[in-house]
Amino acid sequence: MAPIGPFKLVTVNTAPDRxxxxxxxxxxxxxxxxxxxxxxxxxxxxxVQSVVEEHKPDILFTASMWTPEEAQKIISIAxxxxxxLKTFSLPQGLQVEKGPxxxxxxxxxxxxxxxxxxx
Numbered sequence: 303m304a305p306i307g308p309f310k311l312v313t314v315n316t317a318p319d320r321x322x323x324x325x326x327x328x329x330x331x332x333x334x335x336x337x338x339x340x341x342x343x344x345x346x347x348x349x350v351q352s353v354v355e356e357h358k359p360d361i362l363f364t365a366s367m368w369t370p371e372e373a374q375k376i377i378s379i380a381x382x383x384x385x386x387l388k389t390f391s392l393p394q395g396l397q398v399e400k401g402p403x404x405x406x407x408x409x410x411x412x413x414x415x416x417x418x419x420x421x
Contacts, residue, residue: 308338311341311359312363314347317365
């Protein structure tokens with residue numbers, strides 16, 4: 303069966319290289335089921351609007367450095383541009399407390415439900 307997608311993903315992460323690495327691991331691990339393209343990263347809340355306008359993603363991930371309030375603000379800005387955008391917020395502190403492997407596993411665990419809503 304061919305993978306579902308492609309889905310364009312934008313991340314919001316103050317560490318763009320780490321975001322790219324972690325998303326790269328997820329993309330590689332799920333490539334049999336889904337085609338995900340990491341289109342871009344917004345390194346700050348102030349950059350969300352321009353990055354979302356530029357890439358018009360299907361999915362937006364907020365990283366674990368954001369508080370729930372910040373994640374909501376990010377999502378609100380992004381959905382103002384792409385109303386049907388699917389969003390996913392990592393729990394605050396996940397990367398710091400459990401490390402990158404936990405982040406990759408958490409995303410992979412929640413990805414099928416998120417992408418099912420994207421179709």
